[in-house]
Amino acid sequence: MDISSLGDRILKGERRALARAITLVESGREDHRAQATELLTHLAKSNRQSLRIGLSGTPGVGKSTFIESFGMMLIEQGLRVAVLAVDPSSTRSGGSILGDKTRMERLSREKNAFIRPSPSQSHLGGVARRTREAIALCEAAAFDVVLIETVGVGQSETVVSEMSDLFLLLLAPAGGDELQGVKRGIMEMADMILVNKADGDLKATATRTCADYAGALRLLRKRPQDPEGFPKAMTVSAVEEHGLEKAWAEMQSLAQSRRESGHWDANRAAQAQYWFEQEVRAALLARLATPQARTEMAYLGAQVRTGELSPSAAAKTMLASLLPR
Ligand SMILES: Nc1nc2c(ncn2[C@@H]2O[C@H](COP(=O)(O)OP(=O)(O)OP(=O)(O)O)[C@@H](O)[C@H]2O)c(=O)[nH]1
Numbered sequence: 001m002d003i004s005s006l007g008d009r010i011l012k013g014e015r016r017a018l019a020r021a022i023t024l025v026e027s028g029r030e031d032h033r034a035q036a037t038e039l040l041t042h043l044a045k046s047n048r049q050s051l052r053i054g055l056s057g058t059p060g061v062g063k064s065t066f067i068e069s070f071g072m073m074l075i076e077q078g079l080r081v082a083v084l085a086v087d088p089s090s091t092r093s094g095g096s097i098l099g100d101k102t103r104m105e106r107l108s109r110e111k112n113a114f115i116r117p118s119p120s121q122s123h124l125g126g127v128a129r130r131t132r133e134a135i136a137l138c139e140a141a142a143f144d145v146v147l148i149e150t151v152g153v154g155q156s157e158t159v160v161s162e163m164s165d166l167f168l169l170l171l172a173p174a175g176g177d178e179l180q181g182v183k184r185g186i187m188e189m190a191d192m193i194l195v196n197k198a199d200g201d202l203k204a205t206a207t208r209t210c211a212d213y214a215g216a217l218r219l220l221r222k223r224p225q226d227p228e229g230f231p232k233a234m235t236v237s238a239v240e241e242h243g244l245e246k247a248w249a250e251m252q253s254l255a256q257s258r259r260e261s262g263h264w265d266a267n268r269a270a271q272a273q274y275w276f277e278q279e280v281r282a283a284l285l286a287r288l289a290t291p292q293a294r295t296e297m298a299y300l301g302a303q304v305r306t307g308e309l310s311p312s313a314a315a316k317t318m319l320a321s322l323l324p325r
């Protein structure tokens with residue numbers, strides 16, 4: 001594969017080249033990894049930045065429907081929109097991908113849109129790197145907005161918020177009891193809470209739910225990255241396409257204020273450092289998982305059990321063999 005011509009086609013915004021490059025970064029093959037690294041290095045020179053919007057919410061809250069409506073609105077404004085999905089659950093089959101394709105039917109027909117469903121079956125560490133690299137590819141391909149969708153389960157919100165400029169939490173209209181169902185840690189990550197399905201019979205409940213969450217957000221610790229009034233809760237209807245323009249205006253105003261305050265750059269720098277450290281950790285753990293390392297762990301472990309070696313002496317020996325000087 002000619003990496004530099006693939007790179008040039010991506011820089012021209014060619015979706016087919018972009019799709020091919022994402023397949024490359026998704027590959028676990030060693031020669032593919034090397035090519036992916038070469039490609040990303042080549043593209044990093046473009047220095048293009050998209051607005052990266054992370055979007056999380058429980059299954060069925062309307063993430064895909066929201067992305068379809070919101071994405072179409074952005075396209076109508078002349079913007080180019082990429083959609084990536086992070087699905088850490090290996091239990092979900094190809095069904096979710098099919099579902100997304102049909103749910104984003106209009107968007108998937110637009111030439112200024114690019115939709116990439118998540119590959120199934122992989123652990124979160126691998127998902128994180130692939131998604132980050134896919135984001136970088138979309139940025140190089142001059143997409144104005146990159147939407148990163150994730151189902152709100154376990155660690156996936158953290159992963160997505162650590163690669164986003166703005167993090168949105170989509171919630172369903174609900175009674176007061178369910179408010180407590182949103183974990184504090186997730187609330188603290190949100191830049192905006194969007195209460196979806198504010199239409200028909202659910203409209204009044206959505207308005208109440210929104211007020212409840214707005215109150216809950218005010219009780220959280222003030223974050224240095226937030227201008228007055230943020231984080232914010234709003235109601236939207238993805239189906240009736242209500243509140244989307246207002247939500248977009250708020251997102252842009254937040255992004256602008258963060259650019260002006262210097263927080264935008266500082267946040268991206270901190271994220272880059274975070275992922276660097278995560279990769280080092282992941283690589284060290286991978287070394288522990290090799291057959292030789294497992295054998296040595298078992299061997300040293302047996303000596304620790306009989307008292308021949310102290311735990312710390314054995315650990316020292318183990319580390320010396322993992323990290324030869
Ligand atoms: N009334 C109403 N229904 C909605 C709205 N948005 C989505 N829905 C419905 O909610 C259901 C789930 O929508 P999806 O967009 O698939 O939800 P999701 O969050 O992507 O779901 P997963 O991908 O399974 O996590 C569908 O039946 C939608 O039609 C809305 O604004 N109003």
Ligand SMILES: [Mg+2]
Pocket residue numbers: 063064065100
């Ligand atoms: Mg979905």
